[in-house]
Amino acid sequence: MKIYLPGDLIKDDVKANKVAIRSENGKTYACVVGTVKDGFFKPFELAYIPSVNDKIIGIVYEKKARIAFVDTGTAFNGILQLTNEVNIEQGSIIMARVMKIEDDNNLLLTDVKTLKKENAMLIFIHPSKIARIIGKEGSMLSLIKEKTQCQILIGLNGYIVIYGKNVKNVIKAINFIVERAHLENLTNQVSSLLSKGG
Amino acid sequence: MAKKMKLIINGKRLDGRNPLELRNISIKLGVIKNADGSAYIEWGKNKIIASAFGPKEALPKHLADPHRAVLRCVYMMAPFCSLEEHGKIGFTRRSVEISKLLKEALSDIVLLDMFPNTIIDVYVNVLQADGSTRVASLTAASLALLNAGLPLKGLIAAVSGGKADNTLIIDLGKEEDNYGQADMPIAYNSNGDIILFQADGLLTKEEIEKLLDYTNEAAKKIFEIERNAIYETYGKEMKKTLRM
Numbered sequence: 132m133k134i135y136l137p138g139d140l141i142k143d144d145v146k147a148n149k150v151a152i153r154s155e156n157g158k159t160y161a162c163v164v165g166t167v168k169d170g171f172f173k174p175f176e177l178a179y180i181p182s183v184n185d186k187i188i189g190i191v192y193e194k195k196a197r198i199a200f201v202d203t204g205t206a207f208n209g210i211l212q213l214t215n216e217v218n219i220e221q222g223s224i225i226m227a228r229v230m231k232i233e234d235d236n237n238l239l240l241t242d243v244k245t246l247k248k249e250n251a252m253l254i255f256i257h258p259s260k261i262a263r264i265i266g267k268e269g270s271m272l273s274l275i276k277e278k279t280q281c282q283i284l285i286g287l288n289g290y291i292v293i294y295g296k297n298v299k300n301v302i303k304a305i306n307f308i309v310e311r312a313h314l315e316n317l318t319n320q321v322s323s324l325l326s327k328g329g
Numbered sequence: 330m331a332k333k334m335k336l337i338i339n340g341k342r343l344d345g346r347n348p349l350e351l352r353n354i355s356i357k358l359g360v361i362k363n364a365d366g367s368a369y370i371e372w373g374k375n376k377i378i379a380s381a382f383g384p385k386e387a388l389p390k391h392l393a394d395p396h397r398a399v400l401r402c403v404y405m406m407a408p409f410c411s412l413e414e415h416g417k418i419g420f421t422r423r424s425v426e427i428s429k430l431l432k433e434a435l436s437d438i439v440l441l442d443m444f445p446n447t448i449i450d451v452y453v454n455v456l457q458a459d460g461s462t463r464v465a466s467l468t469a470a471s472l473a474l475l476n477a478g479l480p481l482k483g484l485i486a487a488v489s490g491g492k493a494d495n496t497l498i499i500d501l502g503k504e505e506d507n508y509g510q511a512d513m514p515i516a517y518n519s520n521g522d523i524i525l526f527q528a529d530g531l532l533t534k535e536e537i538e539k540l541l542d543y544t545n546e547a548a549k550k551i552f553e554i555e556r557n558a559i560y561e562t563y564g565k566e567m568k569k570t571l572r573m
Contacts, residue, residue, distance in 0.1 A: 134559070134560055134563055134564075136475075136483075136484065136556060136559060137438075137475060137480070137481035137482065137483050137484060137519075138481070138482055138483030138484065138519040138520075150440070150443045150480045151480070153440070153480070153482075160482075162440060162480035162481060162482070163475070163478055163479070163480055163481070164475055164559060164563060174478065175478075175563050176366070176475070176476060176477065176478030177478040177480075178365075178383070178384055178444070178477065178478045178479050178480070180443070180444075205384075205385075206383065206384040206385045206386050206387075206444065206446075206447040206448075207386075208386060234395070234445075234446075235393075235395075235446055236386070236445070236446045236447065257365070257478070259478050313563045
């Protein structure tokens with residue numbers, strides 16, 4: 132596996148997240164540490180930049196008459212317009228879709244769903260590791276759900292909400308993936324880990 | 330007035346190095362669990378830790394720049410890091426100066442315009458000092474930013490040049506820094522451009538030109554050491570865990 136460092140020339144034609152690579156004089160350079168796989172530049176570490184339609188999880192930190200402000204754990208705060216259908220309070224955990232990204236870094240959110248706080252575990256991981264938790268076409272996430280019988284909701288901003296009795300095993304699996312997110316063949320290793328751990 | 334001290338004896342420096350020899354450098358990434366990125370460097374007897382946080386929300390709001398991220402750097406020496414620092418707590422004029430030059434040098438490599446209205450914080454703490462801490466700090470800080478996943482144009486390799494007993498040397502140790510004739514910290518980016526240049530003492534034009542060549546060669550070795558440390562880090566599991 133070839134590891135690219137910031138400033139390294141990428142000779143192949145690759146697709147990537149907009150901040151992971153840059154073009155200069157017709158050449159492509161890596162901006163973060165990563166590798167190229169299947170025509171994509173896959174960063175090992177990457178700061179989070181939201182995109183429209185991203186599904187994120189956040190915590191409501193302030194509620195006013197018609198508007199609420201959401202902490203997403205990143206540099207981008209969420210703004211929610213309150214309607215009669217949306218029932219939230221300060222401290223509510225919500226899942227929402229990014230409708231628009233404002234110039235001042237606020238995210239206008241829509242399709243809001245309030246998540247239950249009872250028996251829920253809320254954790255935060257670096258957003259660049261979320262893709263490995265989900266896996267190719269959701270394979271890793273499905274594996275963890277199946278092995279632990281837990282419900283797992285993932286926000287692309289790094290928040291994860293877990294419901295179920297085997298929360299400890301879910302966290303063990305997530306921790307395992309986070310430590311090895313830059314390595315390959317994780318699905319089989321996670322499957323063994325969860326089979327052993329019970 | 331600084332006392333006279335023999336720094337080069339029979340062509341060797343006090344620690345046994347040749348004039349153009351670097352001290353041993355070892356680097357570890359991802360050493361602080363709660364930082365977005367971190368790096369620990371042992372450079373000779375220097376022990377320095379750097380951490381990076383961000384991009385994060387610009388608070389208070391008036392700090393925000395609508396065109397780019399604001400980069401803030403803090404360089405601090407631990408009170409126990411050396412005999413001279415013993416008992417000193419908080420900012421000194423020297424740490425304010427080095428914080429400023431770290432910020433200016435790092436601004437050259439970070440693609441700040443990708444994150445308008447945000448802040449990126451870099452903290453560097455010197456745990457043990459043995460000369461040339463600013464260049465070691467700058468090298469560690471660039472690696473902390475890489476570990477944080479912040480987009481960079483490249484890395485930084487910084488090294489000091491100088492003169493002791495009329496001999497041009499690189500990578501000054503503490504005694505050479507304190508009792509030598511000149512000290513010239515210099516930093517290069519991946520393109521070989523100079524992004525930090527300071528000089529203290531008396532050097533001729535020819536000596537400066539030679540030192541530029543010597544430090545350029547040393548920087549290439551430092552880039553190689555950084556590269557190997559990064560390959561080693563990302564070739565195996567890292568101790569970066571989740572926050573609950």
